[in-house]
Amino acid sequence: MSTVFLHVGQCGNQLGQQFWQLVQQDEEAKRTFYRRDQKLPSLHVDTEKKVIAKLLRNSKQLPVREENVILSKQGRGTNWAMGYHGTSSNPSESMVELTLEAMRREVERCESFCGTVMMHSLSGGTGSGLGSRLCEAVRDTYPMAYILDIAVAPHTQGESPLQHYNNLFCLSWLQKFADCVILYHNDEVLHHLQGLNITKGNRDAANVDIKMMNKYITDSLAGLLCPITSNTTKSGISCGNEAWEMLRSVAPMPSHKFLHVSHVMKRESTWEAMTTNLTQSAVRYDPDGQHYSSLASLVAVRGETTSTFMTSLSTIERKLKAALNFAEWNPFPIDFWIGNQQGVLPKDTSSMTMCVNTSRIVSTMQRVQSRAQSMYEAKAFLHWYQRYSCDETDFEDAFSTVNQVIRDYESAAEG
Template sequence: WWTLTGSHVTVQIGQCGNQLGEQFFSALGSEEHGSDPLWISHPNFFREISRRRDRKRSRCRAVLVDAEPRVVSEICQTSLAPARSKSWLYPELDEAIVKSWNKVGSSGSANNWAYGYKQQGDAMGECVLESVRKEVENCDCLDSFFFLQSLAGGTGSGLGSLCSELLRDEYPARFQLHAVVWPYSSGDVVVQAYNSTLSLSHLLDSSDGILCLHNDEAHDICSKLLGVPRPSLSHLNQVLADQLASLFFPVRSRLAKTEPERAIKMSELLSSLCSSPLHKLLSLRCLPHIPKRSLAFTKLRWEAVLNPLAQMQLTGWHMDEGLDWSMSPSSGSYNRAIAAMLLLRGEGWQEAETKRFKDCLHAGWSERGDNLQVLGSPQQFKGLERSSCILANCQSQAKLLDKLLERTAALRTARAFLHQYERYGTSEEDVDEAMAGLEQVISDYHHL
C-alpha cells in the first residue's frame, strides 16, 4: 500500500474522545498490511519510533487531552501491553498536560460547557498548544488536525471548542476535521442541549468540517444488526471507530485506473466536500454490518450492498433495517447533498453500479452526479467480502439540529440551569447567539 505524505495530528479530548481514539487507532492497526510497519503503511496517522530495536513498532500521531488523569493514563498503559507492542503505541504523556492537571485539580468539568471553555481553557489551553507543537515537529508535512470529542459533557465540548480556536489561530493554513459524538436523545445529562448547541456554534466558526456521529444510531446498529442485546459504550465506540477507519485506508479513483492506491488526505476530503463555508456538516453511512460469527457464511454481491446504501442516503436513515423504500428522487422531498464521496472495498469494485447515487445526490443548483466521487480498492475491510461507505455533506444533520434547538429553546425559555453557565462567563445572550447561528445553518441546508 502506497500513500502520499501529509500527516494528520489527532487531538483526543475528554473521556469520549480518548476512548473513541484508542479504538480508532486499533481499527487502523488491525488490518493486514503485509510486512510493513504502520508508519510505512499509514504515515498519515503513525510515525516511526526512533529506537532501532522498535523499527517494527509505530507511534500514533496523537495528543491526549483530558481534565483528569484516569482515562488517558489507562489508555497509554493499555497501548504498552504485550499484545499491542508489536503494532503501535501512544506517545508518552506530555509533561505540560500532566502539570495542567494540578491547575484544574484533576477533576472533570461537571458537564458544563462554560466551565470547560473558560476554567479548563485558562488552565490547560497553553499546555495543549505546547503538546500539539511537539507532535507537529515530528511531521515532515502537516496536513490537518483530526479532533475526536463529545458534545454532551463539558471537557470534550467546552475545552474542545477552545482548543479548536487556539489551533486555528496558531495554524491558520491547516485544515481541521472534527468528529463529534452526539449524545443519546434521552441522555442522562440534563444540560446536554446547552452543551451541544454552544459547542456546535463555536466549531462551525473554527473548523473546516464537522463529521457527526450519533450514539442513538450506533446503539441501533449494535442491537438490531450485530446481535448485541445490551450495547455498552465500548460497543458503540467500536462501531463508530470502524466507520471512521474505513475512510482512511488506501483507495484510488475509478477514473484513474493506472494510479497507485493512496490514503485520502483530510485536506482533499474537506476541500471536496465542504467547499462552502455555510455548509460544514458531514454524515457517514456504512454497509454491511455483519456479526463476526456470521462473516464466514455471508456472501454479498455489490447490488446487495449499494442499493440499500443509496436508499439510506436518499432517506437520511442510518442502517438498512427499517428503510423507507417508497421514497425516490422524483418525490421531490429527499435528503439533498452538496457533495459526496463513495468508497467501495472488495473484488470487482470498478464494475459496481453506482448510478442510483448519481440520481439522488445533488443540490438544486448542481447537475446530477457532478458532486459525487467514486473511489475504491480490491482490498477487503474487516473481513467483509464487499463493503462500502458514503461520506456526504447533506441535509440529514440539519433535521437533527432542528430537534436539538427545540430542546435548547425549552430550557432557555424556562431559564433552567442558566446560572451554572453564567458563573463561568457564559451569559443568556451567548446562548441566544449560539441558537441563532444554528438556526441560520438549518435555513442554509433547507434551501439546498
C-alpha cells in the same frame, strides 16, 4: 504524514484507542500514520483519569508519547462553560497551552502539515467545552491548516440535563472554527447495530454496548481516513491525505460543513446489494416524511474484490442518485474512491463507506435550538453557566449561529 490527531474527553479518547487498534492491523496504514520512531501522531486530552489510565497501560500495544497525554486533576461537570473556561483554581487556559505546545512538537515531526483531525463528544463538559476551546485555539495557531472534527451527539432522551445547552454551544463553535464536521448520533448508531443483530438472528437485539458502538464509528472512520488506492501515488506511496481530499469532495462551500457517514461490511455480497444496504442504513427523510437534500457525497469501497466494482459502477451511481436526492446545482455529486487494501477489514470482507453532506443537519439543529430555547426562556440551569463566565451574549450568539446554519442549508437545498 500530514496530520495530527487530537482526542478530547472520554468519548474522544475511547474512539482514539479503537481507531489506532484498527490502524495497527494494516501495515500500509502504520507506515502512513506512524512517525519515524514508530510513535502515534496523536494527542490525548482529558480532565479525568479513567480512560487515559487505560491508554497508558496499553502503551506497549499503542505507542503513545507520554508527553502527548495532557491530564487535569479536576473534571468539567458535564458543563460546556466549565469545560471552555475552567475554574478559578484550574483554568482551561493552562490545558490549552500544554496541548498547543505538545501539538507544536507533533507538527514539527510532520513532513508537510496539512491539518488536525479532532475527536470528541457534543455533550460532556470536557468533550464539548474544552473541545470547543481547543478547536478555536488550533484555528488561531494554525489558520492555514484544515480542521476535520469528528463529534458524537448524545442520545436524544437525555444523558444530562445540560446536554441541550452543551450541544448548542459546541455546534456553534464548530461552525465557526472547523472546516468540516462528521457528526455521529448515538441513537442512530444504536438503532443500526440493533437492526444488524436482528438480521443475524441474535436473540437479544438490544444487546449493544458502548464498545460495539465505538467500533462501528471507528470502522467507518477507517473506511474514510486510512490509505486507499485511489489516493496513492504511482510509486505506491500514500501521503495520508485522505482526510483533506474528502473535505474537498464533500464540503464545496465553507458554510456547509456538516457530514453524515454510513458504513457496511459484508462477506460474499455483490456491490449492488451492498449499495442497497448502505442507502437503507442512511437517514434520508425528516420527521415529517420529507426527503432530505444532499449537496455532495463520497463513497469509499475496500476489499480484494474491488476489481469487479467498475463493472457495477453505473448501476451503483444510479441507485445512489435516486436515493440521496442531490441538489440540482451539483452536476457531479458523487466521488468514488476504490482500494484493494484488506488490512483494516476482517479477512474476506468488503466494505462501503458513504460520507454525505446533507440537509439532514437541519433537523438536528432545529431540535437542539428548540430544546435549548425552551430551557433558556425558562431560565433553567442558567446559573450553572453564568458561574463560569458564560453570559446572555454567549447564548444569543450561539442561537444566531445555529439559526444561520439552518437557513444556509435550507437555501442550498432549494437550489
